[in-house]
Amino acid sequence: MGRFIARRTVASAISLAFLVMAVFFLSRLTGDPTDLYLPLDASQEVRDNFRELNGLNDPILLQFAYYLGDMARLDFGTSLRSAEPALAVVLQAFQWTLVLALVTMAFVTVAAVILGSLAAFNVGGVLDRVATFFSLIGASAPDFWLAIVAIVIFSVNFGWLPTSGTGSIWHWILPVSVLFIRPFGLILQVVRGSMINALGSAYVKTARAKGVAPQPIIFTHALRNAMLPVVTVMGDQAAGMLNGAVIVETIFGFPGVGKLMIDSILQRDFAVILAAIMVTAVAIFIMNLLIDLAYALLDPRIRY
Amino acid sequence: MPDPILEVRDLSVTFETARGPVRAVRNVNWHLARGEVLAILGESGSGKSVSASAVMDLIDIPPGRIDSGEILFEGRDLLKMSPKERRKINGPRIAMIFQDPLSHLNPVWTVGWQIEEAMVIHGTGRAEARSKMIELLGKVGLPNPAEAAAKYPHQFSGGQRQRVMIAMALALKPDVLIADEPTTALDVTVQAQILALLEDLQRETGMGLLIITHDLGVVAEIADRCIVMNKGEIVETGTPAQIHNDPQHPYTKKLIAAAPGKGQMSDGGDGRSLLLQMRGATKAYGDVAVLHGIDLDIHAGECVAVVGESGSGKSTVAKLITRLEPASGGTAMWKGEDLFTMPPRRLLEVRREVQMVFQDPTQSLNPRMSVQDIISEAWVIHPDILPRHRWRDRVAELLEQVGLEPDHAHRYPHQFSGGQRQRVAIARALALEPRLIICDEAVSALDVQVQAQVIRLLARLGRELNIAYLFIAHDLPVVRDFADSVVVMKLGRVVEQGPVRQIFDTPRQDYTRNLMAASLDPDPDVQAARRRQRQEMMA
Incomplete structure (x- = not known):
């Protein structure tokens, strides 16, 4: 290891x-x-x-x-805009992006895994049909459109939530919700497909012959076996978010690395662009390593 | 007759499929008493497993449907119980083990955890379950139970995995154990051990044992009573001796007649020319040597069988001859040239003369190619054999030669039965007019009757076309009927080789004798004699 x-x-x-x-x-x-x-x-x-x-x-x-x-020496130079070290500027923004990605992926994982598993347990049932319908819509809806529509409905019309910026828990709700939808739809479908396979497997038959109840069959016996392809897709989606959810961050004025990169490109702040590229590259490398370790953790047959 | 603990009455089950409803079992009746061993014998598709699945509530509804009948366990109808009530019976009262324990054990949990779970879900405390689990692993004969408990299924051999399954099934001392083809995936010697273990445990606990099998030998070895099933119906019931010696139903008669191991043994052909001479062939993967100097002669038109347990290197020998893998040392002379060092262009010509037929035709035939394309592909690679305008006629000819219809050429592999698919694979091999066909477990996956047909076909083709066979098999009765000479392998070495009659009648090595003694004979009397012999050897 x-x-x-x-x-x-x-x-x-x-x-x-x-x-x-x-x-x-x-x-x-x-x-x-x-x-x-x-x-x-x-x-x-x-x-x-x-x-x-x-x-x-x-x-x-x-x-x-x-x-x-x-x-x-990790010296990326000085930002032209703020006259601060570029790395510090990027790390500041990256913290926001990291928290946004973590929070979103946590919600996505919990929701997609639970709903996908239950949908797979009863293929063709009401839950399966509803989940599949909404996940397909979610996976195909463009997020810039969703973001704008969400602002129009929840901030402008109802006035429940702030349109942009940060400061309170309320500011997080719209960006997280919009970012949530696409990976949720995608991962739910992967979970469902993978779980249908696992639930049809021979070891699930053994568990049924042992008298194991449906819930532990789904979550103890099948799910861990079904998680490998799910982890792969989750990693892919999370990598996209770490790169900076450019559109969502820009629309919601969220001070993450995606917005920072767009602003720096527009203003030719090369030191910052360079630092941002390096920081996200390292982050994605670390995440891929974590995914490989997760494989080994989930499946004892995988050993490095 | 003692009161049956489990009784199936008038059970009919239908499965809805894309091609319409299939009645899997029709009006099936059987019963099982405590302390009794009942065998359900049948070929694939006979519905032999369906009633057991109904007992265990393993039939998915839909697509399954139980049309009629009841399943009485201690007088109560299982089919009228709630799923929750049935889960209380599955495990503690009726337990089941399956064929292929690798796929039936959960790969991501330790075997100890899986055995403990069987107890914990039915109310045993964690600590008690743990100590009982270790005890069980010892009882089924796993060395170092405490260490074994922490391992995962893939870290065991096939026989050990089946022992784990048995430990799990017996954890709560069930009244009935259902074993669905429990030894089919195992070597003969391991099969004998597992059957002996089941028998011992059954005698000790007094449980009823239901064995589902396609193997007359298993019936002869272990069963008190036997039910023969065909096309979803019970055609005959009786003791193994009655079934074997005096079958009543035409189907049973055909089944018994098809069982291998009773034919005339070959005396070997004399004066045939030498086709392949292998000397000192070795193979190593990195530091692991799998073949330690193999000597092997194949004469023209001769059938040489290679037998041995899994891991003995049988298939590796085939891979070296076809150069699917490079040899690490030694020579293999083919018409005066060494196969192992031959340049690629020459090898292409030799490969034409050496063809292979694999175990599983479902996997070895491309599902997206028609039979016409599968067979004629050989001529695309070797264009000098046959001009294109003759392909269609030649395919028709080959199909007739292997007992299929000429217009089968337009079908795809999935439209055939297993035996027909193997015939297609043989026709494909014949397309190149080979001198040697390597059959790697080519009839192992087939039902007895189909197996007998394919063996007859291979024998006829061998005679008519003077084709030699390297016949890799674990099924000794088939080898006895088909082979001219036999090579017995163990752990990458040849233990013994000679004419088939010598190997079967007067084996010289203990290993060969053990192999013979462990092999199961369909005749209960022969089998009883073998048991005595086995016990003597152990004593």
Whole structure:
């Protein structure tokens, strides 16, 4: 197990190194940073100063070496907008995104697993049909539309909930609800399909012959076997959220990493963009590692 | 007759399928007394398991439907009870074990937990269940019970897993144990051990034992009484001796007649030319050696059987000959050339002459290809055999040769029965006009009568087309009837080899003798003699 984690860490470090390289050279490909960073009407003197100050007159490979050195010290530079260290800005925003993703995924998991399992236990029953109907709608509805409609109904018409921002528990309800719907529909369907398989398996027959009641058959015998594909899809969905739920965060004015990235791109705040890319990449790597460990935890036949 | 503890009266069960309702059992009656061993004998599709499933409330409704009848347990009708009441009977009063214990044990829980659960859900305290569980694991013959309890099903061998299932079923000392094909997936020696264990436990507890099987040998070994089922109906009831020696119903007569192990043994062919000569073949996966120097001769037109328990390396030998796996050492001379080191282009030509037929035709035939495509695919790969305009006629010819109809060419594998599918697989092998066909457990999954037909077909083709067979099998009676010579393998070594008559009549090695003694004979008298022999060997 320790060796597995070490191996995966090395492999991810290599991917990260390639990412670092790609980011550096791609951002140079977009043009001279002087043109990108400075206002269009900046004087030649200002431009020269800027070049000198940021080492842009050095050969490209030397610039890359400096850049690597900065990376190694976790120094991503300073945000142009806030004049704070870029990493601190990103971590601040990332906390919000992380909590949003965790809260949403917790609700999604509990709801989808319970409803999906019960739907699978009685295929074609009322619960199954209702759950399948709504999960298909949920999985296909675009979230920008849902977000706007939710604001119109609950904030504007009824005035029950704030339209955007943060500050109270009420501010969380709309973003979490909108983010909830799509993964919920998707994961419910995966749980249902996987559970139908597990409930039809031979070991469930054995459990019935032992006299095990329906509830433990579903949740003790079948569910753990059915969870592997569910965990895979859950990881995929959670990765999407950690990347920053760009649309939902932007619409609800939620100060997460998705909104931060959009704002930084629009204002060419390269240091922040770079830091945000690295932070989310590391987060996704850690999450994938956790998923692999979850496999081993769920299924004793999987050992690393 | 003592009072029956379990009685099935006039039971009829129907399953709704896409092709209309199927009446799985019709007006079935049987009873089981305490201390009795009753066998239900039948081929696949005979409905032999259906009444037991009805007893255990394992029939899903829908698509199943119980049309009529009652199931009396101690005089009370199970079918009139609530699901909750029936759950109180399942386990403590009537328990069941199944074929293929690997899929019937939950892969994600330890075996100890699964056995404890059987007790805890019926009211035993955790601590008591735990100590009883360890005791049970010891009783069914697992070494180190406390250690075994913490392991998962995949960490055991097939026989050990069946022991775990038995421990679980017997945890609450049921009055009736139902065993559905309990030894079908096991080696002959392990089968004998499991049947002996069931018998001992049955005698000790006085429970009624219902065994569902397709194997006349199992009936002869263990049953007091036997019910023969065909197409959902009981055709005959009697003692194993009555059924075997004096069958009344035409179906039973055919079934008994088809049982292998009674035919003329081959005396081997003399003066045939040597086809394949394997010397010192070894195979290792990493540090694990699975074959330790195998010598093997196959002559033209000869049937060489390879027998041995699982893990003996039988199938690995086949994989080396077909070069599906590279050998680690040794030689295999095929017409003066070494198969193991042959360059790929030459190998392609040899592969044409060496064909394989696998155990499960459902898996080895592509379900999306028609029979025409399956058979003629061989000619796509080896275009020099047959010009394209003759393919259709040749497929028709091959299908007739294996006993199918020419217009079956347009069907897909799922439209055939198991035996017919195996015929398709044989026709596919014949398409390349092979010199050697490797049959890896090719008849193991088939019902007795179909098995006999396929064996007859293989024998006829061998004679007519001068094809040699490497016949890998665990079923000794089939080998006895079909093989010219036999190779006995154990743990990657050849223990003994020789003409079939010598191996069966005068085996030299203890391992071979054990294998013979453990194999089950459909004749209860022969079987009784074998039991005595087994007991002597143990003593």
